[in-house]
Amino acid sequence: MLKKTLGALALTTALVATHAAADGHQIDLSGKTVEWIIPFSETGGSAKWANFYAPLLSEALPGNPTVVVTFNPGAGSTKGANAFQEMSYEDGTTIFGSSGSTQFPYLLSDPRVRYEYSDWNVVLASGTGGVAYLPADLAGQLGDGGDATPLAGEDFIYGSQGATRLDLVPLLAWEMLGLAVEPVFGIEGRGDGRLMFERGEANIDYQTSSSFLSGVTPLVEAGTAVPWFSFGALDADGNIVRDPTFPDMPTFKEICEATAGCETSGEQWDAWKAFFVAGFPAQKMVFLPAGAPDNAIATFTEAFAAIQERADFAEISEARLGVYPQLTGDAAKTAMASATDVPQEAKDFVINWLSERYGVVLQ
């Protein structure tokens, strides 16, 4: 349902954009090279996402410019984002792809952040989801409806990339469920976390949707891993509902309701939800730099919308991106606003929790 609503929304905006373009306000990029800056290394999830879109974007933009993905990694993406902040619009040949790891330091007032989302012009927002899973023996101990109470005495090990990254969302979730989880830091990607789980060293893990589909589903079929809950997805009113990619899986909210010690209201819940919203439903976004004129924004918006109208889009995107809304136009703006505008109380709660629980001080 959600997918359809958002899809229709995206389509409407695309049509609006088409009309704008039909007035002759489209920029022509023929013979040019569009540089798509990714503030991570060639090897991460953002690279996969941009590499998926780049050839499609080249076909969809007027004049079929070459679209190249360039990488400017460093300081967990703050370096590349700071550099993009310095750029101003020239001729529409520079776009920037951000990720949850760009959003979180921004929200947590990391001293290295010198960028401001509201200066940029969003033209695409790609969502994703996440799934938590357990070894079969521990999953068997869960109570009714996934109640986590019976696992309270268990010693959990979780391979983590760092408490201030996207892992903040699962780490806070484990804590709300009353689990004693010790994060082992220093792993290089979520794939390494899954490997640690497969080796039997970690006994709780989560993966984003596309990695879950490709990496964990075979383990589930083999009986070594059992999915516990998805983080969920947002409906048009901002409520957490079941993830459209995993409609049979309970959401974290349902598990929290089934667990006696976990509250789905109050400041802890609000903080979790705020950071979930910032990290997942609009995880990866494409921006034009500050000062981009309306016709440039319309051109890119229309191109991204046109990509989704391709007859084969559902087929080619399912394995790469999962079944998630790819928002353009106003829907993308709304998504960006909810992803980058977290209430001060939620920020304060998380900053305080990070320093008390993990000794992370964001000076």
Add this chain to the structure above:
Amino acid sequence: MEVFATALPALNDAFAMILQPHVIGFLILGVVMGLCIGVFPGLGGIAGLSLLLPFMFGMEPVTGLALMIGMVAVVPTSDTFASVLMGIPGSSASQATVLDGFPMAKKGQAARALSAAFASSLFGGLVGAAFLTVFILAARPIVLLFQTPELLMITIFGLSMVGILAGRVALKGLVAACLGILVGTIGEGASSGALRMSTYDMPYLVDGLKLVIVGLGIFAIPEIIALLRRDKAISDRAPLGGGWAAGVKDWWANKWLSMRCSLIGVVVGVIPGLGGSVVDWIAYGHTVQTAKDKSQFGSGDVRGVIGPESSNNAKEGGGLVPTLLFGIPGSGSMAIFISAVALLGTGSIEVGPSMLKNNLDFTYAIVWLLALANVVGTLICIGASGGIAKLTEIRFALLAPFLFMIIAFAAFQSRQEIWDLVALFGIGLLGIMMRRFDWSRPAFLIGFVLSAPAERYTNQAYQIAASRFRRGFDEGIEYIFSPIVIVLIIITLLSVVIGLRQAKNIQAEGSVAAGNKRAPLVFLLAITAYIALAYWNSAVIPDFARMDRVFPVFVATVALVGCALLIVQMIRSDETAPIFADREAEEAEDNVHGLWATLAWFASLLIASAVVGFILALAGFLLLFIRIRAGKSWGYAAAYTAAGIAFICAMAWTLNRDFPPGLLQSYVDLPWPLT
């Protein structure tokens, strides 16, 4: 048996897929492109694959695979050219090849060293593919046996190779390795994000130094400077007869060594998380330990080329296991490979745990495309080696500016900042001094490469073991002392004992005469000062980030004890003792130019780049260097400059890269390539 019932038809299908004319055609195209890129030090599979990515979308799967694998497979083959001919480690896979390959080139045996290396590469690649064909079916459970303590032990085993490469004064080798480890810890700690030897005011250091820069700085820069000061060709005598056939004969005479090192390569390559960086050192260590006559290692023993080169192509095959079976890339190029595979066709091939079940035919196709690419690549390389080896007979003053241009460009790819060049220059200076005073540069590099895994696995194993011990003493012990760990401990101990006993005979970088007392002592004090600073810097990391403190403090403590002992030894020994080795004394009569005058050329290139940008600075540098230092006419210098600039621009344009901008560029908008 059931396994073979599914494997054989899949193998059959795989060969049917590969052996089509257009597939072979694309494979050869990929191989040629890979060779062209791999020849340049510092540019490897990542640059090449990024170049291919835009063409992968919707391409027929097996053709796309042929193109990509052709390219990836031959990079460790062709980077041998730089290692052997110039003493520049082309990539992490060929660091150890430099130790004996380059001395052979100096002795006029470049063609022999190259063809021995290529024959070994080919053999290693084929052994790797054959081994994988069987092993891949059983690999998953075996790979999963390697938990964090096992990974830590393999890292320590890799570090134990320092014992063999430590040089005449073992303590100096130990301190050099510790220094390498400490340089490797610079930046944000992996555990809690505490800063080591860096501040947020200098963002460059926060991410640490990259292997490309350290490898080029520690090996390439000192060799280039040293050769320039002699002002002759690389090869100091006329080339020996026999050429490439001699090298192939050398390989045949050592075929069992080559076989053993290939197996080492494929087995270590299989283990996710370590792979490439240690394989060649372990193979080199094994080669030295099992050799009867060890006196020639480091001054041009062909076995020192055969060992590492057999292992590094086999490693590529081994590295496919974590990539294909677990979806976890063993290296940067494999990460791009994974994302490129997803672009192929309709995305039907999905790398990861389901690969064996759903795409066994493609798995085999990949394994054997890799082997085939090795064959094609090696044949081309052997064919070309005689001609390319002639580079060693050119007067070095004409070669050096060109090399320096490529190295600077490669280093700049690390972070695309002018600081890349500063770091290259700084590490280069350290390399020059280590070479001069006979401090083991291989030991330094091993320490640097293994620093991050050593720290990471130590911390993780400690954390997980603590959790196991909380559950029960037996469970903890079982976790730490698994049978694999015990076997690795025994191997490591043997390797250290054997290594230390023989280290005196093995001079990985040739013999060095002793000079006077003062200069070596000053250098030792400078190193001690840095280590003390690193100790203090990490000791003040607060308690909540202690996981980032323990490792550097421990290593620095070991190093400081080593430094103290060395200082005592220096005070007691007289000035002919090996501890006072000084290459300035050894090479005094060969050097026609001073060290600082030569260095000043490169320092001026660096400073000029910071002011007017790389391309303008390079043009001025090439012109003046060829005119003044090489003593050619203005016309010759201008032609040389034009050719050099055209070449580097063509390369950057193909790879879609920019050049370092300077101050000028922040005031004036200039067209590419001057930007």
